[in-house]
Amino acid sequence: MTFQSNMNIKEESLSPSSSCVSSSDGSNVYMFNYPMNVGSTRDQCDTPELSDGSPPVKRIRCENDDLLTSNPETKKKLKNVVLGRRRARGVMDIPTSLFPTPISYQLTPADIEKRVRRKKQNREAAKRCRAKKKAEQDLFAQETATHAETNEKLQEEIRSNLQTI
Incomplete structure (x- = not known):
């Protein structure tokens, strides 16, 4: 080797x-x-x-x-070891075109406007969703209170019927 x-x-x-x-x-x-x-x-x-x-x-x-940890210095060492082994075997270096550097594009005014509009729509949709959820919770709370009141009346009726028997 x-x-x-x-x-x-x-x-x-x-x-x-x-x-x-x-x-x-x-x-x-x-x-x-x-x-x-x-x-x-x-x-x-x-x-x-x-x-x-x-x-x-x-x-x-x-x-x-x-070599088992993952930090930039370790990655560089590992890369050098791998490239050294490849060169020793006479294999060419790994082409860099396989891993192109990401390109950041400047947003056009239309894209910026579109993003702002979507954020605004999302905020409004989130407000509607929260309001709907709160309304449902309030409705369930009212129904629970109504059922609890009905249950208490029925239990009182059962107690009075048991006492009369």
Whole structure:
């Protein structure tokens, strides 16, 4: 396996199918050269099974596990590692046209007017919706009060009928 000058493979091997690669900044990256059977459970992901039947290897945590975090500096390091590997194999760089930079367009006065009109319509629709919801709640509250009053009268009637019996 060949890498650019900023990556060195240590001589010692962690297991028959893994190697430790350290970059120029001192961070270690452990690479496993075997196919994993990725399962749905956490145990299967932490202890992948090897295709040759050898016992599973636990995932090794590095002291500087910065290639696993997601920040701009880490992304840049990871990109450089990937591009270095591609160059070492003689493969061309990834074309930048695959990921075009987003273009922001200036809004025309008609678009601005349309946006303002839609916001105004949305505000009015929201007011109508809130008023309708409040009216429904008030109606339900009145019906509940009416039903509670009717229920109280009926219970009083039942009590009076039970006393007369």
